[in-house]
Amino acid sequence: MHQSVLVTGASSGIGEECAVFLAHKGFRVFAAARRLDKLKELTAVGAGRITPLQMDVTEKTSIDAALARVAEDGAPLYGLVNNAGASAMGPVEKLPLSEWRATFETNVFGLVAVTQAVLPQMREAGRGRIVNIGSLTGRIASPFQGAYAATKHAVEGLSDSLRRELVPYGVKVSVVRPGAINTPFGAHEAEMLATYEADESYGDQVKAFKAWFSKQHPNAPSPVVVAEAVHHALTAEAPHSRYTAPFKMTYALALRNALPSAVTDRILERVNGLDKFRK
Template sequence: MSLNNKVIVVTGASSGIGALAAQMLSEQGATVVLAARSADKLKAVNSGMMGPSMILELDVGNDDSVEQGFKTVYAEFGRVDCLVNNAGYGKFAYFDEMPLQEFDDMMNVNYMGMVRCTKAVLPHMKEARSGRIVNIASIAGKIGTSKSTSYTATKHAVLGFSSALRQEVREYGITVSTINPGPIDTPFFNLADPDGHYVANVKWFMMKPERVAKAMVSAVRTGTAEINLPRIAGAGAKLYQLFPRLADLVSYRMLNKK
């Protein structure tokens, strides 16, 4: 799919891979809607856009914010050709030390935020019989590790939702993609790992955000069902599916670095 003049909404576009992907999409001719809660950060990202763009203050965790936000987008452009559900965050702690409210909050943003935004665009895409939905999940949704029960559960939900929705919308010419990255060198870890312990342990394995942003743009262009990054992590996920008990034994020391 050519991105020229396509209207693409990117949530979580105020920093990290969301901001980079938005700028890359703009470079390829798309009209990009930068959606996030922080207007100041969005303005900074918007200053680097090559083509037409729009700033949208949007809280994916709030029903009214999403509903009103997408009404604004449709009033301005009349359509959304692609939705990139990128907004999300993580916090790492042992299960018995993580407050229940954190489970609620993380699921509300990482999973229900994606559901809300998809609800806002899907009827229009079905009517147009075309559209792309790209959901940013995580390799954590396939391989669970210590101190990430809440975050892993949200990303597992994203993967399950995406797989089921893909079957529902296929006949309408709509594609649903998931991007499943491992650790990325972004501000995500400022909140997830404030003491830097995990980052220090996996620094050798962390990907540059540009690599993941390019995969996001690729999914927008091609509608590929799933992209796992890096490849070794994708291979590990397949091993888990085939031999879960063996994979747990082999990977315990390797993966539990938080």
């Protein structure tokens, strides 16, 4: 019998790649998101092992309905890939609180809600894997990404607690931190940034930042680098607590950890095209 894994946010980008990749590696995959029509396309490419599931991670009834379908299989879930995510871009001072709340609802509370819903069956089985998709932004926060960075920092913290809590139950927890990856996510973020280009206080900085930011995702690696890390986290005897994908971004993290903030601020300003605004 194939081990089963639930991948949230599987209708696009990283989640879609993970669903197909894991199906080809022999997993029985439950691919969940809100857009069922997009998920149904995966049944043709997933080696016959992908089942689409409609699920909004911000709605408990929706999570429960999807997990009821998973339970029909009779076997407990072996893996959960908490990948569903959203972003909100804009200056901390200007981004409406409703946008902050919506981003936390999906990236943090939604992730927690799905995790809470699957944990009883994993604990009872005495085994399981939870893979939380964080972000490099969960360690290095660029300007105008405050809300998103806050959610991904939260994912880092809650994953540490969860990993330590679940040791006695044989359930292992990893965070996979993608750097920029070529998915529709970046274009959507750039669109959100564009709404602040005319802002009387931050407009010039947003324009300069967006000129750099807009080039990142189209030239970034394919989501397969993330799927490979997720696969390792699901299958290794001793999975890492953290993966960075692509691996070369671990050097950026090492620098961030080693250098004083004043130095990393200057480097980031230069990279982001914001150094000319320094006073």
